[in-house]
Amino acid sequence: MMRLRRFFASMVGRLFVILLLGMSVAAIGATMLASTKRQQEFERQNLTRIADRLQGFVNMLDGNPELRDRLLAVGGPAVRSLPAGARLGREDTALMEVLEDRAGPVAHATVHFTSFRSCIPKAQELWPPPPPQRRKPPHERDPAFIPPKCRAVQLPLSDGTMLALSLESPAIAHNGILAVDPLFLTLLVLAIAVLAYVVARMASAPLQRLASAAAELGDDLQREPLPVTGPLEVRRAAEAFNAMQKRLQRTLGERTQMLAAITHDLQTPVTRLRLRLENVGDEALRERLIGDLAAMQALIREGLELARSAESAEPRAALDLDSLLESIVEDAVEAGAEAQFAQGSGAVLMLRPLAMHRLFSNLVDNALxxxxxxxxxxxxxxxxxxxxxxxxxxxxxxDELETVFDPFVRLETSRSRATGGAGLGLTIARALAEKDGATLHLRNHPQGGLEAVVHWPAPPRPPGSRAG
Known part of the structure; x- marks a missing residue:
């Protein structure tokens, strides 16, 4: 259910729903309209066949006056004399319009619907009705069945003789309205769903590429620019993104160069100050001044290191995390610190070796x-x-676990100022971690002490794959 919600919350899901509903309504509407037109054409052709039978019989009566009575007694195909006393219903205007376009006496015919008993021959009236158990359900309930109808036709012949005929139209089975066929609707919606999903994926693919590129840009400002391909709008977005990336690279480069120049230019006056401070007679004052000068030098170096950590173009390589961390811990132990490498994992990741060495050296030095x-x-x-x-x-x-990552922040309540530092160590560490796709956060350990956690999330598995 959660995966389904995420799908419909995405651009692909929303485009899919919009296309599916819009195309389904349009396709079903067009199908029903076509079915209605086909039904109307079917009924028109049926009326044409009925008119042909009537005109043939009337023309035969009109052309053979001497055989007229015999022909009326025998009747024609679905045409016979109208019984006396037949009750007339509403006019059949549709058939009358068809007959008006015909030549001969039928052009002046008046047609009314009447009881179907008027179309039954007298001999059939003597037949017993079928047993109740053999009667079938009325076909009027079947949308694919046109029930039989009986019409009363009154018209004058060429010699002025008035004829009253009963005209039967037999029951006709035909294809129902295709738009309400469940199987057809299912196949239609499935086809539209597949097409809508493909179109939605194609439409959202450039946006997904742009989002991925933006996420990668936060980790690596020196990444390859986006390829300028696709429709006009996609090309313009890619060009704008690439231009933004170049401006960011130029701005960061200028900042780093400025800090490097400031650091370089300050080295000479700082060195002169240190030499002059050595001549201060008051030893306590001299030590305080030299300490302040050393703090200023450390601040300049760490500021430059922070700028370089964001701009570094060091290539990634397969890095054994256990070996790197063991070497950092061994260096700390050799320096007389109390450090321990408690557990390894055998993980090998594509990382920047020098940046990772600086990251974990900062965290270990911070802990020590x-x-x-x-x-x-x-x-x-x-x-x-x-x-x-x-x-x-x-x-x-x-409330201080996130504050310490801000530049130049030193918390007096839990960190001694005697340890030195400019308040940039954790800021640099987080910048290095995020540049390699990791997150860095602090937490208070349940058993006491502070714990820094660097986490690289597992890459998403392709759909249908199983965890090993």
């Missing part, structure tokens, strides 16, 4: 600096791969 220890573990499941870096520190308040 503020929590005293670092425990690293890798987990791989059906929902993807997770790397957890946990410390044994005091943790953070719930």
């Amino acid at each position: 600096s503020y929590g005293g220890t670092a425990q690293v573990r890798v987990e791989q499941g059906t929902d993807g791969v997770r790397v957890r870096v946990r410390d044994r520190g005091p943790g953070l308040a719930e």
Whole structure:
């Protein structure tokens, strides 16, 4: 049910419903209109056949006065003398219009519907009615059956003799209205549904490609531009997207160059300041000034590193996460820190090696600096791969777990300023993670301490595939 809701909430689903309903209504309406026209033509041809029989019999009576009485006694095909006292019903204007276009006496005929008893020969009136158990249901209920009708025709012959005839039209079976045939409707709707789904997928494919490209652009600004193909509107959208990507690349490049230039130009005056501070006689003041100068240098370096982390064009390669994390932990242990690689997973992902080394080095250094220890573990499941870096520190308040990712944020309540830093470590770490398709968030571990979780979601499986 959830998958069905997501389908109808998508552009493909909405286009599919609109096309299915619109095309179905149009197709069924056109089919019913064609069936109505066909039914009218069928009835017109039936009236033409009835008029032909009547005209043939009347012409034979009009041309043979001496045989007229005998012919009337015998009757013709579905035509005979009208019994005396027959009650006349409404006029059959449709048949009268057909007869008006004919030559001969029938052009002046008056036609009324009458009781079907008027069309039954006298000999048949003596026959007993069929037993009740043999009677069939009335055919009038069958839409594919035109019941028999009886008409009273009154017309003058060429010599002025008035004729009163009964004209029988037999029951006729014909094809029903095709539009209400359940099988036909089912096949029609199925065909329209397939066509509507294909058209909806084709119409939404450019939008899906644009959405995917926009999502990839957030991870990799140096991605390949969109191909400019397809209809005019799609080409214009692709060209606008590519132009936006170039402007973003140029803007980010200019920012990085500006920060690099500022960093480079500040190196000389900062170095001179440091040399001059060495000549300060007050040792306590000298140490404080040198500390402030070192903090300024660290701030400049980390600001430049933040800009470079978003612009890096390092290629991806197959990376063994366990080996990378083990090497980072070993380096920390060799430096005298309390670090542990608790669990591996054997996961190999397409990542940027240098960026990932910087990401996890930041997280491990953060755990060691503020929590005293670092425990690293890798987990791989059906929902993807997770790397957890946990410390044994005091943790953070719930409303601070996201705030610490903002640039230049340092929380005095849980982080000691004596540890140094400019408040950009977690900002850089999140930027590096998101550029490689991962998410980074913090949580307070149930057993104490703060835990940083880097998660790569599993790629979607194609429809019909089974999990291994």
